[in-house]
Amino acid sequence: MGKILAIDDDITVQIVLQDLLESEGHEVAIASDGQEGIHQADQLRPDLIICDWMMPQLDGLAVCKHVKANPSLSSTFFILLTARELVTDRVIGLDSGADDFLSKPIDTQELMARVRAGLRLSKTLKDLQRAQSQLIQSEKMSSIGQLVAGVAHEINNPVTFIYSNLTHLQEYTQDLIDLVHLYQKEVNQPSIAIQTKLEFIDFNFILQDLPKIIGSMQNGSDRIRKIVLSLQEFTHFERSGLQCIQINEALENTLLILGHRLQSNETHQQIQVITNYGKLPAIESYAAQINQAFLQIINNAIDAIERAIVYSDSHPGCVTIHTESLSENRICIRIADNGPGIPESIKSQIFDPFFSTKPVGSGTGLGLLMVYQIVVQQHQGTIECISHPQQGTEFKIELPIRIQSAKPSDRPGIKTEDFAFQQPE
Numbered sequence: 177m178g179k180i181l182a183i184d185d186d187i188t189v190q191i192v193l194q195d196l197l198e199s200e201g202h203e204v205a206i207a208s209d210g211q212e213g214i215h216q217a218d219q220l221r222p223d224l225i226i227c228d229w230m231m232p233q234l235d236g237l238a239v240c241k242h243v244k245a246n247p248s249l250s251s252t253f254f255i256l257l258t259a260r261e262l263v264t265d266r267v268i269g270l271d272s273g274a275d276d277f278l279s280k281p282i283d284t285q286e287l288m289a290r291v292r293a294g295l296r297l298s299k300t301l302k303d304l305q306r307a308q309s310q311l312i313q314s315e316k317m318s319s320i321g322q323l324v325a326g327v328a329h330e331i332n333n334p335v336t337f338i339y340s341n342l343t344h345l346q347e348y349t350q351d352l353i354d355l356v357h358l359y360q361k362e363v364n365q366p367s368i369a370i371q372t373k374l375e376f377i378d379f380n381f382i383l384q385d386l387p388k389i390i391g392s393m394q395n396g397s398d399r400i401r402k403i404v405l406s407l408q409e410f411t412h413f414e415r416s417g418l419q420c421i422q423i424n425e426a427l428e429n430t431l432l433i434l435g436h437r438l439q440s441n442e443t444h445q446q447i448q449v450i451t452n453y454g455k456l457p458a459i460e461s462y463a464a465q466i467n468q469a470f471l472q473i474i475n476n477a478i479d480a481i482e483r484a485i486v487y488s489d490s491h492p493g494c495v496t497i498h499t500e501s502l503s504e505n506r507i508c509i510r511i512a513d514n515g516p517g518i519p520e521s522i523k524s525q526i527f528d529p530f531f532s533t534k535p536v537g538s539g540t541g542l543g544l545l546m547v548y549q550i551v552v553q554q555h556q557g558t559i560e561c562i563s564h565p566q567q568g569t570e571f572k573i574e575l576p577i578r579i580q581s582a583k584p585s586d587r588p589g590i591k592t593e594d595f596a597f598q599q600p601e
Contacts, residue, residue: 177201178223178295183213183239184257185231189282193226196284197291210234214242217249219521221528223298224291226278229258229269237272244273248528251301253294257282332404339397346390353383403432418579420458421466423509427451427497430470437478438495447481447493454500456507459577462554466575469550472543473511473571480515480569505577512570518563526561555579 180202182193190206197204205220207213210231217225217239225243229236236256243249256269259280266277275297276290366374431438431449440446474495481493498510518526527548551557555575563569 177203178298179203179205179220180291181205181207181213181216181220181222181225183207183210183225183227183231183236185209185228189228189257192282193287196287200288200291202291210236210239213239217243217252218246221248221525222252223302224253224255224294226255226257226291229256229260237269237274240269240273248525251298251305253298255290255294328404331400335397335400335404339394339401342390342394342397346387346394349386349390353386356383403435418460419463421461421463422458423456423461423466423507423575424453424499426463426467427453427470427499427509430467430474431497433471434474434478437475445493447478447495450494450496452496452498454498456499456501457577459507459575460579461575462550465550465554469547469573470509470511472547476543477511477513477515477569480513484515502574507575507577509573509575510570511573512568514568517565517567518561518569519565523561523563551575 177200180197182190182197182204183206184190184193185208187208190208194204194206205216205222207216210227211234213225213227214234216222225239227236227239236258240254240256243252243254253275254273255276255278256274257278257280258265258269260266261279269277276294278287278290428451431451438447438449474497477495478493481495484493492514494514496510496512498512500508502508527544548559551559551573556579557573557575559574560572561569562572
């Protein structure tokens, strides 16, 4: 069954269409003019639209052009309802983007046949669109991952050299300092030249500050080393198939990689991260893919907090991560932010391809689609979005500890029903 939008200024036609379509189990919305129809189409994202051609102010052709110009609605099957029978009129309708025509007065059997055909075609187009977006995103992430893995490998060698030699440098420096102290005890009256040099270089300050500098260098190189190791773990593409991983460690690696975005800058203060990790068993997972899903969700949470802080500088940003074991076979990950939240009217569309709540040009609309595919299709899990305006957004992910084997024909595919949004509790 599908979501259908009927647009007609005649209330009798509205009632007939609604009764017929609902009797077949379809979800039906009604609009009484073209402007209202465009608004509802943008909000509902129907699978099929039936629109009257002749309406005051905004006619069916204008509505059709608007719908087909919208990337998120372009695959919606559009039926023009008209009494016009001339070939030239049909040509005009097809050139405007109409997919089919339904003649007035409405024949019930013809209506239902055209609706069934339209829904089948709409489903096929959306499946192809999702498959295309999945291929694009997979190729993009694979290329980025290989680039990052290569860079991390190249950085790892010099960083390891620096980090391993800093320990020796600290030991040698301490030996030299001890030697200088011994000289000071043995030589009570150094020459004027030595005394002048000691005063010029502020020798006592150097003795105090040099170990601190080496300690800072050790801390910095240790952080670089951890980031490199996290990047290598995050993009471990040479490991094929399923591996047993620790989810808490994967989340920590993701936070380490996104550490630069959590720091204060000219647009926001430092974003606080609160972690509450439960004791979890190692789970069977496609490591690189699940890391990508965590990265996308936490990155989106930071984006949401930044947008909220633009309007309120005093708004403290916070990302909360909670993990727990639900049973012997299942674990739960909750990632929440205190951003502006997602309006109820669009919450059911967030996993749709090319749908984005970000400003134009700053989001592809493929990120959460990728997350859905990774969690639900690849890992046989579930994902739920719980959000309220001005109260933030939480993504609740449940994953099985072991992924059940399936025949190739039974593996999860890209299906329209797979993207049905699970309403929050």
